[in-house]
Amino acid sequence: MARVMVVTSGKGGVGKTTSTAALGAALAQSGQTVAMVDFDVGLRNLDLVMGAERRVVFDLINVIQGQAKLAQALIRDKRLDNLFLLPASQTRDKDALTAAGVTKVIHELSSNFDWVICDSPAGIGKGAVFAMQHADIAVVVTNPEISSVRDSDRIIGLLDAKTEKAKKGQSVEKYLLISRYDEARASSGDMLEIDDILEILSIPLLGVVPESQEVLRASNFGSPVTVCSPKSAPAQAYNAAARRLNGEVIELTIPKERTRLLGRIFGGRAA
Amino acid sequence: MKWLRLFKRENPSDVAKDRIRILLAHERSVTGSSNLVALLRNEILLAVAKYIPVDLEQVDVNMQRGELLSTLQIDIQIPVSAKSREPAACDA
Numbered sequence: 001m002a003r004v005m006v007v008t009s010g011k012g013g014v015g016k017t018t019s020t021a022a023l024g025a026a027l028a029q030s031g032q033t034v035a036m037v038d039f040d041v042g043l044r045n046l047d048l049v050m051g052a053e054r055r056v057v058f059d060l061i062n063v064i065q066g067q068a069k070l071a072q073a074l075i076r077d078k079r080l081d082n083l084f085l086l087p088a089s090q091t092r093d094k095d096a097l098t099a100a101g102v103t104k105v106i107h108e109l110s111s112n113f114d115w116v117i118c119d120s121p122a123g124i125g126k127g128a129v130f131a132m133q134h135a136d137i138a139v140v141v142t143n144p145e146i147s148s149v150r151d152s153d154r155i156i157g158l159l160d161a162k163t164e165k166a167k168k169g170q171s172v173e174k175y176l177l178i179s180r181y182d183e184a185r186a187s188s189g190d191m192l193e194i195d196d197i198l199e200i201l202s203i204p205l206l207g208v209v210p211e212s213q214e215v216l217r218a219s220n221f222g223s224p225v226t227v228c229s230p231k232s233a234p235a236q237a238y239n240a241a242a243r244r245l246n247g248e249v250i251e252l253t254i255p256k257e258r259t260r261l262l263g264r265i266f267g268g269r270a271a
Numbered sequence: 272m273k274w275l276r277l278f279k280r281e282n283p284s285d286v287a288k289d290r291i292r293i294l295l296a297h298e299r300s301v302t303g304s305s306n307l308v309a310l311l312r313n314e315i316l317l318a319v320a321k322y323i324p325v326d327l328e329q330v331d332v333n334m335q336r337g338e339l340l341s342t343l344q345i346d347i348q349i350p351v352s353a354k355s356r357e358p359a360a361c362d363a
Contacts, residue, residue, distance in 0.1 A: 146291040153295050171338075189282040196288045200295065 002035075002110035005117050005245070006135040008159075010151030012122030014143045015179040018215055018225065020119040021049045022235070023139070025224035026242035028083035032114035035074065037086045037105070039131035040121035041097055044088035050077065051222025052085055061089035064101030070108050079227055084113070094121075097130050106134045124154060129162050136165070137173045137245070139206060143180045144192040152176075152201055175206035177241060182211045183254060207241035208254045209234045233257045296333050315345060323349055 007020045017040075024036045037060065038046040047053045052075045058068035063086070070086075077083040086105070089096065109116045120131035132138060138159050142152045156174060165172045178194060185191040198205055209215075210233045218228035226235045226242075236255035243250055312332055319325055329348040335341065 146287045146294075149291050150294060150298070153298070157299075186284070189284045192284050192287050192291075196284070200288075200291060 005137040006132040008120035009141040010155040021224040022238035026226045028080040033082045034115045035113045038088035041094040059089040174203040179209040209237040
């Protein structure tokens with residue numbers, strides 16, 4: 001049985017899809033089979049971030065409505081052959097998602113993969129609830145910024161109330177992933193500090209992803225940052241987070257960016 | 272009190288931290304899993320306001336959510352000049 005993980009945040013634009021792609025690839029690179037499911041019906045982007053946009057034939061809604069089999073809709077990654085993507089529908093209405101349909105798809109995926117990663121849409125609507133419904137683990141992506149922290153608090157409340165686990169009286173394992181962190185601004189007092197966010201949200205920290213140009217660069221190329229520039233600071237942060245998800249105990253450090261010149265040279269070669 | 276704080280620390284992250292803490296303490300009491308606590312908060316305020324004039328701006332409500340236990344802490348500043356027993360209007 002797979003471990004089902006939701007990547008969620010409440011607020012949009014904090015890095016859910018980037019994190020889904022990077023963690024999915026990092027877990028696949030550790031040898032496990034991974035299926036990533038895009039729940040953002042109507043505004044899908046995981047296909048684009050993964051560079052699979054031109055290979056989408058069927059989607060999650062097609063599978064739910066029985067127009068395609070799961071195996072037909074899953075897209076195998078070009079770089080990692082144990083990494084798969086189930087895209088969201090871009091044309092359908094988001095009401096086409098049903099609780100029973102989502103349950104069926106997640107159950108089928110979990111008997112075939114080691115990890116099922118659900119990329120949640122922003123907001124606290126039906127889509128976000130469907131994405132978290134079957135989760136064993138939740139990664140709450142937060143930027144060091146008060147509106148993001150507020151929305152994360154709301155999402156943590158939903159995770160404790162609306163998930164299957166919560167309804168059974170159990171709880172989802174919740175982890176905080178702080179993204180777009182700028183150490184210089186935090187130490188000069190311009191940005192919320194990690195300890196403050198941790199104290200406010202009181203869930204354990206999975207990792208701190210520093211603000212980096214490499215993230216945009218990777219998405220331009222349609223490649224997870226852990227694959228596109230594996231030595232970059234954000235890739236190191238995601239790799240460490242993936243190892244923690246696998247139960248490894250590693251000291252939490254905030255990876256530093258290499259000098260820009262070196263980054264350009266090596267990054268350029270990697271692409 | 273608030274203006275004193277402004278002189279002491281102009282650090283944007285401290286301002287942000289204080290704002291988000293106060294906001295979440297309030298939001299958690301309203302949207303949190305236990306509506307009972309939110310109801311209690313209002314009724315306690317009303318009960319106090321019945322006997323002592325309470326400025327709702329001077330009320331600090333803090334709630335901490337826990338797995339097994341939630342705690343509610345209400346600090347109400349009562350001016351020394353406040354007359355007791357005189358029922359006061361309360362806009363809560």
